[in-house]
Amino acid sequence: MAFIILVVSLLVRLYQLPSVPVGFYVDEAAQGYNAYLLLTTGRDEHNHVLPLYLQSFGTYPPALFAYFATVPIKLFGLSVFSVRLTSAVIGSVTVLVFAILCQFVFSRRSAFLLGGLLLAINPTHVLFSRGIHEPTLGLLIFLLGVTFLYRRCWTRGLLLLSLSTYAYQPQRLIVYPLILGLVFLFRKKPILPLILFGLTQLPNLLLGPSARLSALSWWPTPHPIREFLSQYLAYFSPRNLFWLPDPDLQRSLPQLSVFYSWLIIPFVWGIPKIKKHAFIILLLLVSPLAAALTRDPFSTSRASPFLIPLNLIILAGLLKKPKLGAVLLIISTVWLYRSLFVLLPLERYQAWNYGYETIFASLKSTPLPIVVDTSSGPVYILYLFFTKAQALPANVSFRSLVWSQDIYKKQIIVATPLSVSPNQAQEHFLQPLMSVYSPGHQIVLTAYSTDPVAKCHSFPDSAKIEACSRQ
Amino acid sequence: MAKKIIIFALLTGFLVTQIPRIRQTYSLSGTDILLINQRRSSYVGGRFLDNKATAVLNNFMDNFFESIDPNRYLFSSHPRERPDKTAYNIYITWPILIWLLLFLSFLF
Numbered sequence: 001m002a003f004i005i006l007v008v009s010l011l012v013r014l015y016q017l018p019s020v021p022v023g024f025y026v027d028e029a030a031q032g033y034n035a036y037l038l039l040t041t042g043r044d045e046h047n048h049v050l051p052l053y054l055q056s057f058g059t060y061p062p063a064l065f066a067y068f069a070t071v072p073i074k075l076f077g078l079s080v081f082s083v084r085l086t087s088a089v090i091g092s093v094t095v096l097v098f099a100i101l102c103q104f105v106f107s108r109r110s111a112f113l114l115g116g117l118l119l120a121i122n123p124t125h126v127l128f129s130r131g132i133h134e135p136t137l138g139l140l141i142f143l144l145g146v147t148f149l150y151r152r153c154w155t156r157g158l159l160l161l162s163l164s165t166y167a168y169q170p171q172r173l174i175v176y177p178l179i180l181g182l183v184f185l186f187r188k189k190p191i192l193p194l195i196l197f198g199l200t201q202l203p204n205l206l207l208g209p210s211a212r213l214s215a216l217s218w219w220p221t222p223h224p225i226r227e228f229l230s231q232y233l234a235y236f237s238p239r240n241l242f243w244l245p246d247p248d249l250q251r252s253l254p255q256l257s258v259f260y261s262w263l264i265i266p267f268v269w270g271i272p273k274i275k276k277h278a279f280i281i282l283l284l285l286v287s288p289l290a291a292a293l294t295r296d297p298f299s300t301s302r303a304s305p306f307l308i309p310l311n312l313i314i315l316a317g318l319l320k321k322p323k324l325g326a327v328l329l330i331i332s333t334v335w336l337y338r339s340l341f342v343l344l345p346l347e348r349y350q351a352w353n354y355g356y357e358t359i360f361a362s363l364k365s366t367p368l369p370i371v372v373d374t375s376s377g378p379v380y381i382l383y384l385f386f387t388k389a390q391a392l393p394a395n396v397s398f399r400s401l402v403w404s405q406d407i408y409k410k411q412i413i414v415a416t417p418l419s420v421s422p423n424q425a426q427e428h429f430l431q432p433l434m435s436v437y438s439p440g441h442q443i444v445l446t447a448y449s450t451d452p453v454a455k456c457h458s459f460p461d462s463a464k465i466e467a468c469s470r471q
Numbered sequence: 472m473a474k475k476i477i478i479f480a481l482l483t484g485f486l487v488t489q490i491p492r493i494r495q496t497y498s499l500s501g502t503d504i505l506l507i508n509q510r511r512s513s514y515v516g517g518r519f520l521d522n523k524a525t526a527v528l529n530n531f532m533d534n535f536f537e538s539i540d541p542n543r544y545l546f547s548s549h550p551r552e553r554p555d556k557t558a559y560n561i562y563i564t565w566p567i568l569i570w571l572l573l574f575l576s577f578l579f
Contacts, residue, residue: 226546229545229546230542230545230546233541233542233545233546234542236541237540237541237542238536238539238540239536239537239539239540239542239543240540242536243532243533243536244536261532334516334520335520338514338516338520342510342513342514342517343510343513346509346510346513440509440513
């Protein structure tokens with residue numbers, strides 16, 4: 001049975017892995033490129049030796065995923081596939097561990113299969129296993145820790161929970177209250193494991209960055225209780241869990257929520273059945289804490305540990321009619337296929353930085369200066385990733401366009417249609433060299449060649465001298 | 472008896488909150504139709520999963536999940552919750568809170 005679960009979850013996660021999600025997001029590129037540098041030089045892109053956190057774009061994500069990613073990069077080279085393969089394997093192992101936890105909790109053979117299937121085709125977890133890397137790794141280690149703690153293995157459980165905080169930053173805000181709750185719940189004081197946990201948390205407490213939380217938090221606010229409660233309650237809303245996708249387009253699938261909508265029925269059936277499982281209730285109450293402290297209305301990635309208690313509740317309901325549940329779950333893969341392989345490339349290509357790979361490959365050997373507009377985010381990392389360069393070449397710059405200067409120099413401008421509209425291109429004599437089209441045949445990116453001479457001569461004589469002097 | 476109360480509560484709550492939205496449920500805008508056409512032509516089986524009936528069903532489900540959202544009852548005046556809120560949305564939800572509490576008491 002474990003083999004079946006593993007094969008299903010790998011199949012769902014590996015099918016068309018390099019091309020779905022379409023494009024390659026900057027966060028993925030940052031983890032992959034830093035893994036490549038760690039493998040080849042032992043340093044990250046900012047020259048830190050074997051860092052605990054990557055400086056990256058100033059967000060300081062933990063480097064643990066990058067260390068994991070060095071293995072497939074060593075085997076297959078630096079590519080979209082090798083970076084995503086790390087997550088896909090981690091996600092599949094998560095499914096297996098979750099199935100084991102389900103069997104422990106419900107002591108039924110069918111719980112193993114049904115629980116595994118439930119997470120294997122969960123829309124959020126499938127997407128995370130394909131392209132959102134840190135929460136996927138964080139969830140696996142957290143789940144392993146929780147499984148050990150459920151079996152009262154305090155030392156292993158606490159050490160794994162401690163490790164999970166080095167995989168994904170928001171876990172810190174979940175792990176500490178969870179341990180407090182467990183000590184209270186089990187009425188035990190495991191002194192030695194707690195000391196070990198405290199010691200392993202020292203680097204986190206002393207060196208761990210806190211700027212990210214400060215930047216994302218709604219604090220300070222005149223109504224902190226209202227802010228917290230409204231955010232916290234949002235993670236218990238059936239509307240957010242079973243109907244609406246995550247508002248962040250990069251972290252959700254079109255027309256699919258965290259769970260399939262019909263799963264609200266087994267969810268309601270399952271709620272009365274978990275009353276005797278204080279462990280699940282504690283997990284349920286603690287998991288959204290980190291996400292509730294931030295401004296985003298609903299963040300599936302920050303609340304990723306929430307998948308564990310919610311799936312357990314749904315499973316408790318599904319076990320009422322396990323065969324029907326299994327059949328409906330298999331039918332649900334039609335919606336998963338539609339959303340992941342059809343609608344996602346069609347509607348979310350912009351959120352996944354689609355097109356940069358093609359355009360950078362075409363412009364790699366051009367001697368002219370290149371200006372890449374950065375209105376889509378820190379896309380310089382995509383250039384470094386796809387060209388495998390140690391540093392940016394002198395003729396390539398990543399910044400916002402300066403219209404008063406850039407059109408008066410002979411160079412290439414790479415921009416989205418929002419940054420340079422067709423009318424602006426015509427007005428400033430920008431000649432399109434190449435365009436990248438989305439799967440729905442819309443222009444995503446265009447490389448323009450500037451024509452400073454034509455631009456200068458377009459002015460009346462009095463203004464021409466001043467304009468041309470800018471060349 | 473408890474189940475009957477719950478069903479009655481949910482139905483009443485749903486109807487009361489949805490009165491101004493019922494028209495929206497059954498009429499599709501030009502954008503909706505454009506989106507359906509775009510989606511249905513992009514994959515095999517599109518006609519079965521993306522059509523006017525599924526769009527109406529989606530609107531209905533949208534209303535249903537809106538009506539069972541606890542934040543609608545407790546924080547509907549919060550700027551983050553409902554940017555398009557009206558006085559109706561803010562005040563009409565409070566009397567229905569009793570049904571939500573009944574529903575929760577049934578579950579737990």
